[in-house]
Amino acid sequence: MHPERPSPVVAQPDLSEQEFRAALLRVAEWVLDYRARAVALPVLARVRPGDVLSKLPPEPPAQPEPLERWLHDLDEIILPGITHWNHPGFLAYFPTSSSAPGVLGELIAAALNANGMLWQTSPAATELEQLVLRWYARALGLPADWFGILTDTASTSTLMALAAARDSAGLPTREQGLAGQPPLVLYCSEEAHSSVEKAALVLGLGHRGVRRIPTDAEFRLRPDALEAAIREDFSAGRKPFAVVATVGTTSATAVDPVPEIAEICQRHGLWLHVDAAYAGSAAVAPEFRWALAGCERADSFVANPHKWLFTTMDCSALFTRRPAAFRHSFSLVPEYLRTDAEGAVDLMNYTFQLGRRFRALKLWFVFRGFGTEGIAARIRAHARLAREFAAWVDAHPQLERLAPVHFSVVCFRVHPEAVDDEAALEKLNAAVLEQVNATGKVFLSHTRLRGCYCLRLAIGNLGTSREQIRTAFELVCRAAGLC
Ligand SMILES: Cc1ncc(COP(=O)(O)O)c(C=O)c1O
The missing domain is CATH 3.90.1150.170 (Aspartate Aminotransferase, domain 1)
Known part of the structure; x- marks a missing residue:
């Protein structure tokens, strides 16, 4: 038979x-x-909305198609829409x-298909991520002992940082949410990226939870106006909890005065997050280190290798000197994810995402290639x-x-x-x-x-x-x- x-x-x-x-x-x-x-x-791209879609079949093929046909459509339909x-x-x-090094890293990461949610699900992905972020911090002249984690975008990095800030503000937000708490307020300049305000929306603070601080003639956040706003909010019974300083604003690439802002944060016990999504990488060249003055005092800091470090989309580096605060916000370990690898770092405990792709590989290749x-x-x-x-x-x-x-x-x-x-x-x-x-x-x-x-x-x-x-x-x- x-x-x-x-x-x-x-x-x-x-x-x-x-x-x-x-x-x-x-x-x-x-x-x-x-x-x-x-x-x-x-x-x-010279297409109009819907042009690409209208040229593609609405149904997936029932039977396999040869590579040449995929590539034909790539050239004829997709490329003109890029x-x-x-x-x-x-x-x-x-x-x-x-x-080129970034593309090679991306290709190999796809071939490996490693998921670094836990150390044991991909030890090398976890450890290389830690190493390459130490390299990055060192290259920027920032503390090499900061804890680093890669995310997809600065929007995600900032959201995570502000979640950690919110949950470290001395309120029982992790247990009880925001109900019954005084209104939380965070501060950024009027030139800060919209991702800061979006993070506030996701975190339940609403538009009113963000105070946009006026800037000076060079589009930098004004520390005197920040100080005044914080004082006003405290006396009105609100709960200031974080300031986002920008190094390299999106429109004019202004650099907020981080040393003064760090002083204010320290005085009032606020979390300082620095958004250096674009300009952070400039500090690899020593003559741009001035832009990161004071950033070593930040509680968290984001810079995007996918912006000015020649790394393919997507790759954002989030650093913190307070990893315990991130664990407090994000660690939630169900039975099926428990492991007992002593001394291992399980990156899922520091972020809200579980699965994580092997982004460190392409960043490692970029450092090694250049x-x-x-x-x-x-x-x-x-x-x-x-x-x-x-x-x-x-x-x-x-x-x-x-x-x-x-x-x-x-x-x-x-x-x-x-x-x-x-x-x-x-x-x-x-x-x-x-x-x-x-x-x-x-x-x-x-x-x-x-x-x-x-x-x-x-x-x-x-x-x-x-x-x-x-x-x-x-x-x-x-x-x-x-x-
Ligand atoms: C200063 C700044 N922060 C954050 C972002 C958002 O970056 P991402 O697309 O990685 O979320 C940008 C985008 O240009 C930016 O300029």
Whole structure:
């Protein structure tokens, strides 16, 4: 009697080794080819909402399809709908790079499929994460004994930090929630990222639980206004519990005065979280260490390797000198996750997520592929390009710079002498932006500073050269009729 024939799916549960080998090589070729031709593609996708979706079948295939068909659709349907963050002309938001070492780390992490929720579920993933974060802290000149953990984004890191801050504020929030407690308040500048306010919403504080503190002429949080707000809230019976200082604000890359803010936090017993999502990595270059002055006093600190450390999305580093506070907030161990590995760090106890991917591998590869001096040289070169662009703006009588250039971002606008009306300037600059981005050669974004609409050029992609920023400058001038 013959055993029952297994169904084909069981007989070949995945691609055969031979098929996978061929597919890997083919995909490697695709990646290399993409990286070579990306520069010729329009940086900003030229599709309209729904275009991509309308070209794809609504049902998944019932039977396997050959790789060539997947790749055909990738080239024909997906690629035209990609805004190319990897394009050297990507000068919007905070540009990122999927550096070669980062891509390699990502590939191997996918192959390993390690889940570092507990130490025992992937000892090396847990320990490498701790090591590589110590390297990162050391490279930034921050305390190497800080506890570090990788998350997906700064939004998550800040949410976790503020949860730990809330639960360490001396109220029984972990046991009883917020009901019956005095209203909790946290502080950040009016220029702080929206993720701070989103975290407050998730944490049950509401919009009213966040006080946006005014900034000075250079968009930095004003310590005197912070002190006054905290005092006012205490005397009104509210419960101040945390301050978020930003090193490198999203619009103008302003650096809040962290030493003074740390003093205030210490005086009032508040948790200090520093959001250095973009600019933190600059401190790998020693001449940018000034920006992190006072950060060693922070209770928690976030910097994103996926922003300016050439690591593929996603990778955010959250550091704390108070890991016990994170355990207090997040440790909850059901029977099925109990282990008895003595001395082991189970990262699930420090975050609200359980499963965690092996992000440390790509960060490790980036450090090994470039070295800290190589990273510093790249950051330095980007900052130099930004200063050069700023100098062209400053030298042009009809262009106006709206913020100091500390790192690699320039905020500016077209401002013809004859036009003084804000609404007209906004209309003009929005039209210039649209025209520049429609060329497909570069992609700039915009922001608003003190109510003024402005163009924002940011450098952070490894491929960006003087040529792209010169092109951006000339395109702005042409679109504005200045040349
Ligand atoms: C200062 C700052 N903080 C936080 C964030 C949010 O980053 P993420 O996308 O990693 O959540 C940003 C994004 O640009 C930012 O500029």
